[in-house]
Amino acid sequence: MKTGEGKTLVASLALYLNALGGEGAHLVTTNDYLAKTGAGWMAPIYHALGMSVAYIAHDKSAIYDPAVELDAVDPRHRHWRDVTRREAYLADITYGQNSEFGFDYLRDNMIDDLANVVQRDLHYAIVDEADSILIDEARTPLIISSPAEDATETYYRYSSVAAKLNEESDYVVEEKHRSATLTDDGISKAERLLGVQNMYEGDVTAVHYLDNAVKAKALYLKDREYVVKDGEVVIVDEFTGRLMPGRRWSDGLHQAVEAKERVKIQRETRTYATITIQNYFRMYDKLAGMTGTAATEAEEIYKVYKLEVTVIPTNKPMVRKDDPDLVYKTEQGKWDALVRDVKERNTRGQPVLIGTTSVDKSQRLSDELRRHGLKHEVLNAKNHEREALIIAGAGQQGAITVSTNMAGRGVDILLGEGVKELGGLHVIGTERHEARRIDNQLRGRSGRQGDPGNTRFYNSLEDDLIRIFASDRIAGLMTRLGFDDAAPIESGMVTGAITQAQIKVETRNFDIRKRALEFDDVLNNQRNVIYSERRKILEKGDVHETVLGYLHDEAAGIVDAEATSTDAEDWDVEKIAQLLGALLGRADLTKKDFGEITSQDALGDRVAQLVDETYEKREQELGPEISRAVERWVMLRTIDTHWIEHLTAMEELREGIYLRGYGQQDPLVAYKREAHDFFEQMRARIAGGVAQTIMRVSVRTAEQAEQEEQQKNTTSTSGNGKSATGRTDLRTNRDAPGGNGQTTQTGGPQKLGRNDPCWCGSGKKFKKCHGR
Incomplete structure (x- = not known):
């Protein structure tokens, strides 16, 4: 519609x-x-x-x-x-x-x-x-996510190295694929600057840091992909031109851009939960x-x-005129012609809306208009607070409005008195976008509800879309016909060539999104399983049989590992008693507790009996209600801990999976196979983690907890929420800069020493677990 x-x-x-x-x-x-x-x-x-x-x-x-x-x-x-x-x-x-x-x-x-x-x-x-x-x-x-380790100085260091590398000789930029690749000379130069013999030997994190630093320098440009506002690097939405505060590029790229701009670097994050739109x-x-x-x-x-698109006809006939594109040899020639058009229409009072593709382009055009004495308003990501006021006046006589794509959605530009007689709102596009619908949105600002209006796109061979995808064909035609910088080419064939370039880009982007979704679906299926299990635990409440089953399985694993021989004389029963005692929290278990056992079945039965006796005794001490609460808490905590680790492992798997293509493997098939293995291993670790944790949990009275909390508050701040993850510093990748937005509050300690037990309940030291 x-x-x-x-x-x-x-x-x-x-x-x-x-x-x-x-x-x-x-x-x-x-x-x-x-x-x-x-x-x-x-x-x-x-x-x-x-x-x-x-x-x-x-x-x-x-x-x-x-x-x-x-x-x-x-x-x-x-x-x-x-x-x-x-x-x-x-x-x-x-x-x-x-x-x-x-x-x-x-x-x-x-x-x-x-x-x-x-x-x-x-x-x-x-x-x-x-x-x-x-x-x-x-x-x-x-x-x-939650902040990971701090690597501020590392980002600054690699940014300084990237600044000394030169395009073409040290790295090659492929704009069509948005990539920047180091050459052999560039690698050697970077190694000299870093003082290393071989970046690709052993730990290759140096390569990761350098790749991001080069991308930040060559592909992510200020006032195009982002702006610097209040000491923060804020991403600009390429489709709407709006600022996206709180949104951050992942995998260390945002930190690399922050290092390039020499602003405060926010720490990398560790994913706790994720889903695609x-x-x-x-x-x-x-x-x-x-x-x-x-x-x-x-x-x-x-x-x-699986949604069909239906086009609803307009209430009144569309009378807006969409003129063919004009293409100039140079960008300056395009700006000059555009300003002449604006000046002519402004003289007779017709309002003009000019759409640009970036903050940088809108500011450059503003300078051109100012140089010619044309009063105008600029609407871009840097002054979006005035959007409603600027748009309200954009349809009045004599108005000139320069806007990024942000004026393309949800905006109603009402025509002022006498404007219809002047031809309605004239919309100018300063270049074609990669997606045709973005151009159509800009055109749609004019000719609403049967109003008159007209639109025109001004292009040049230096515009990104034409330069990357269609320049040879159009440039050859302009050269053969002898066009100079000030003379445009205007024909349906040129407009068609540009449209074909857009279709080519749209098809490529669709293929990329489709492929990415195929990978995302693998993790989505796993997420559905884990979230379904969590919800069942919360709804059912009683997971006693499940937890006891995990404990029996873990104990049986000890028997299977230590009693491999059929001859009981070969068994180290003392070691079995020691391992089972560690599992059950019973330091008193010895060889004597097993009696005279001569078969593996009898040993297994005795171990199962000790598990049941110990667990039943603990339940009598705690009481049924507290026991069920402890079981539920341990299950949730263990699932969350291992799911978070699984997400990290899946991210790392996906980053390198495309290399399988060089080995004649389908990366998606390899990803599905290994993701399945990862998932099954995680499920096994969850079962083992529950078994290893359930008998180690200590239960405190409310008075004890309050006293410990008061002592803790003298040195650190603690959370007050209800998440089983035990973290107080979770935030989303849409939170506002500075952390003032809504965060996900969770319970548990915030500050741990390197040698303290990890908050996740794994039993490991913090430095060996989530402190890595």
Whole structure:
């Protein structure tokens, strides 16, 4: 449905229908502001129909209540009453940002008390701006993590080395594939600068640091991929031009960019929970989406989400004129022609909206307009706070607005008095984007609801898309026809060549996302198993038989390992007693406790008997209620600990799996096989971990715990949450810089000495476990 044709109103019909069953319906948006505003806009309708409406945001949740009157300029923001996250999800209809829904799902699967679960079953969702969320946002998984070791000086060191390397001689940039590869000369030079003989010998972390430093220098450019704001490197969304505070590149790349800019380096993180956008939304029983620009992505949306794309005709005939592209030899020639066009239209009062692809380009164009005395407004990631004010005036007579892609979604530019007679809003694109739908979004700012308007794209052979994918064909034509810098080429053939280049890029990007999803599905299946087991533990409560079974299996493993001979004379029963005593927490076990045993079956029976006797005695000491709570706590803690380690192992496996292609192996097949082995090994470690931990847990009274907490608070801060992970410093990869956003609070110690027992309950020292 085209922009301005009433998607917000139409969505209310489907939301109401699917909320009638009482299972909840979600409206998913791209940011918190749109969630709050959209909910406030439609809430009076839902309320009149007897439906409760809520919204969730990064730092709060609220429910619509007409009795509440807040002091807000926007009437859509006045009638909201703060509620808990759980209450917001219990509303009939809940609005929220896509990442908030995903993170709440992950948090719900990290808690150790069902009372803290906030989401209901995922019944129905409508995704607004579906192509942005389901395709663009899908490239970046949602991650809850915790800081890992500090390597600040290492990043600065490798950044200094990369700064001394030269393009072409020391490294080669392949823009089409977004790669920067060291040459042999570059490797030798880097080794000299680092003072090492061979970076690729032994521990190859040096290669990882250097690769990231070179990428940060060559591929990640300031005011294009990111901006530096308040001493932070903040990513700029290439599709919308908006800042994405809190979002970070993974695998040390963000730290490499921070080192390049000489700002404070935030520590790398260790993943505690993760899910992709695709796999989250595919869990809904029913899923729908709406956008004005999904037609070009219909194949991907169907293949990934099994959703068909239907194009709704406009209410009034579209009268906007889309002029053919103009292509100039040089970028300066393009800017000069563009400014002449703007100046001419400004003279007669026609408003002009100019779309750019980056902050850097918007600032350069602003300088050109200023040099020609043209008054204008600039809307980009650096001044997004003024977005509403700038957009409100963009359709007035004589207005000139320079914007990045951020003015392309959810924006209604209303035409001022007399503007229709002047031809409506004139939209100029300064270059084509890799995705056709981004260009269509920009065009869609003009000619809304039958209004007049026209659009034109100005291009040059130096633009990224044409230079990388279509320059030879167009440049050859311009040379043969004798075009100079100031003369453009304008024809349907040129526009077609550019469109074909975009299709080529879209196809390549789709193949990349499709392949990535095939890998993600492997981990997703494993995550479903683990989360399902966690939920069963929380719902069932009694895991006594499971824990006792793990303990018996571990004890039987001791017998199998130590009593391999059929001759009882060969057995070291004293060692068996010692190992079993360590497992059961019984230092008093000796050879005498086994009596005269002459067969393996009899030995196994006696060991099983000792396990049962010891466990029963412990249960009598603690009482049934406490015993069940301890068993449940140990199960959850052990699952979480080994799942976190598994996620790290899977990340490392995936990073190197593509090398299998050189050995004539399909990387995906190899990944599935090894991931399965990893998963089975993790399951075995969970069983062993439960058995090794259950008899070592010490139970304290409330008074003892309070006294220890008071002593601990004199030296460190402790958490107060309900997660079984035992961490207090978890955050998401969408949290605001500086850590002011909503974090995942957990219980357990924050500060441990290197030789202290690890918080995870493994029994190892911190330095040998999670302190590595």
